[in-house]
Amino acid sequence: MSIESTASAAASGSAATDRFRQSGKTSTVHASQERVNLLASKLVNAVNDIVLEERVTYDEYNAFKAWLIKVGEDGEWPLFLDVWVEHSVEDVATSHRHGNKGSIEGPYYIPEAPEQKSPAKISMRPDEKGTPLLFQGQVRSTDGSPLPNAKIELWHADEEGYYSQFAPGIPEWNLRGSFIADAQGNFHIDTMQPAPYQIPTDGACGQLIAAAGWHAWRPAHLHLKVSAPGHELLTAQLYFPGDPHNEDDIATAVKPELMLDIKPAESGTGVQTTYDFVLDPAS
Ligand code: DHB
Numbered sequence: 001m002s003i004e005s006t007a008s009a010a011a012s013g014s015a016a017t018d019r020f021r022q023s024g025k026t027s028t029v030h031a032s033q034e035r036v037n038l039l040a041s042k043l044v045n046a047v048n049d050i051v052l053e054e055r056v057t058y059d060e061y062n063a064f065k066a067w068l069i070k071v072g073e074d075g076e077w078p079l080f081l082d083v084w085v086e087h088s089v090e091d092v093a094t095s096h097r098h099g100n101k102g103s104i105e106g107p108y109y110i111p112e113a114p115e116q117k118s119p120a121k122i123s124m125r126p127d128e129k130g131t132p133l134l135f136q137g138q139v140r141s142t143d144g145s146p147l148p149n150a151k152i153e154l155w156h157a158d159e160e161g162y163y164s165q166f167a168p169g170i171p172e173w174n175l176r177g178s179f180i181a182d183a184q185g186n187f188h189i190d191t192m193q194p195a196p197y198q199i200p201t202d203g204a205c206g207q208l209i210a211a212a213g214w215h216a217w218r219p220a221h222l223h224l225k226v227s228a229p230g231h232e233l234l235t236a237q238l239y240f241p242g243d244p245h246n247e248d249d250i251a252t253a254v255k256p257e258l259m260l261d262i263k264p265a266e267s268g269t270g271v272q273t274t275y276d277f278v279l280d281p282a283s
């Protein structure tokens with residue numbers, strides 16, 4: 001690993017922690033004493049059951065304690081939780097849906113990316129590396145009616161697997177944008193195909209992965225938030241067929257419905273794909 005990519009990995013973890021603190025997500029938490037008692041008791045009991053069943057030693061207990069301290073020091077709680085826990089929370093949150101089921105948000109979403117009307121090109125460096133990707137489709141309601149002026153927020157990693165605002169040296173809004181669909185809910189976005197992404201390996205999460213003999217890869221993916229008035233917000237990721245990590249995503253966030261159909265671009269340069277989103281009416 002180069003010095004530059006090591007620096008980027010460390011920066012990503014603490015940037016994700018700072019972003020979460022600023023996101024406002026913690027200010028809306030309401031949990032009753034009954035609920036906290038239930039969930040905290042179950043968590044503590046599960047940990048104690050593991051200790052008793054696996055006869056955990058003091059050495060292992062101290063290693064665990066040191067590791068938990070390091071997760072915080074490295075700013076990696078968002079990474080840890082979004083990789084190993086968020087997928088189950090997302091399943092629970094969207095299990096009632098008839099439209100797209102979606103996928104995890106992950107740690108690298110930034111709200112209020114610059115808005116453009118479709119058709120549009122996402123902001124990218126003049127010499128952005130990679131395969132040009134035309135991403136197009138339609139946003140509809142579950143009854144099949146098109147959703148005019150639906151908003152598609154798109155963010156993804158670059159050819160090296162880095163996200164703007166979380167790795168140094170990348171322009172602020174690179175490969176991030178908000179796109180407004182046309183009156184028929186159609187959108188057309190020119191971007192660049194992202195690379196597979198390795199979660200930062202130089203912090204506490206990487207230490208766990210190495211110690212357990214796991215790998216750190218997520219398959220290449222596009223992140224999306226799709227919204228329209230009167231409809232539930234859809235948070236999704238879309239994946240590329242043939243990626244070796246579609247089957248063993250470290251974040252367990254791949255679903256068969258989220259696989260793109262990639263074709264050579266009609267323009268002759270790069271590839272293109274069509275994906276339609278179906279949003280549930282808000283209840
Ligand atoms: C993580 C990174 C991602 O890009 C993602 O989509 C999910 C999780 C992470 O590093 O935790």
Ligand code: FE
Binds near residue numbers: 106108197221223
């Ligand atoms: Fe991601």
